[in-house]
Amino acid sequence: MKKMMLSTLVAAASLLAVAQQAHAGATLDAIKKKGFVQCGISDGLPGFSYADASGKFTGLDVDICRAAAAAVFGDATKVKYTPLTAKERFTALQSGEVDVLSRNTTWTSSRDGGMGFMFTGVNYYDGIGFLTHKKAGLKSAKELDGATVCIQAGTDTELNVADYFKANKMQYTPVTFDRSDESAKALDSGRCETLASDQSQLYALRIKLGKPDDFIVLPEVISKEPLGPVVRRGDDDWFTIVKWSLFAMLNAEEMGITSKNVDEKAAKPA
Known part of the structure; x- marks a missing residue:
């Protein structure tokens, strides 16, 4: 040593x-x-x-x-x-x-x-996950069928999310933003039902929301980053x-x- x-x-x-x-x-x-x-x-x-x-x-x-x-x-x-x-x-x-x-x-x-x-x-070492409203009562990302998903443009998150929803036979509507703060604000305002990004970024963005305790990161990690x-x-x-x-x-x-x-x-x- x-x-x-x-x-x-x-x-x-x-x-x-x-x-x-x-x-x-x-x-x-x-x-x-x-x-x-x-x-x-x-x-x-x-x-x-x-x-x-x-x-x-x-x-x-x-x-x-x-x-x-x-x-x-x-x-x-x-x-x-x-x-x-x-x-x-x-x-x-x-x-x-x-x-x-x-x-x-x-x-x-x-x-x-x-x-x-x-x-x-x-x-x-990171992995993509999902940040969502506690009030939605979700326990798993596999309950996101039909959800509107905020995603930052220009990232491999777009492809990984598409692969995850396809593999689990779920539908979703992506809403892309250039800046991470923009996607967080969209989630906070209710424009999106969930935000997909690296888990480290999800926790970092959550503390910048108006009421961080109103949001949770779902347990699934859907990629290796x-x-x-x-x-x-x-x-x-x-x-x-x-x-x-x-x-x-x-x-x-x-x-x-x-x-x-x-x-x-x-x-x-x-």
Whole structure:
């Protein structure tokens, strides 16, 4: 365990050296030239990327951006954030508007193999579920036959919901929205009978509703959604930095390493 811990620290520290020495990749060279990482994040999802009253972003996905900036510059604050909807996110990455997409995005074969992207790993395992009104008295998603379903456009939720209803021989009416907050408001107002999304997003959206306790997440999880950061193909150095920044964070969390005790942990003999 101690050897793993020390190797994690060495790997994290060596990222800065890699970033300082590498010049082959267009993305990494552009990042170093402008002096910051441009990071694509969600348009407001508590726990993943969310701005407080002062405009400071925090969350799991934001931490990935900060770690990559620390690896390149030795300074986790050298990040600028671009909030993106699900429909906007891939175009923003393909066009170079952002350097990395750290936005609760599902790793799929079509995205990894057919869109010019590379996923650097998984930072959260999720699955699609359904949020609905308590007053409806539903106990299972299999009772949703004929329901109106709110879905965020540009997500694989659309396909997974269609497959689930077809497999269970049920009918439904999809109502799509560009932004997650819009779909939550539609559920709150009664325009939709249920909201389909990753379960983590359902719980995050529920706390933003007028009366969160009036809603429940049904027990079924109808898909596997490995979420993680994404970069463009063509810059192996930048891919390596984002990947190992993620790995270092995962191992450090498992081993209880924080910014406050990292020097103490590293000083202990293996």
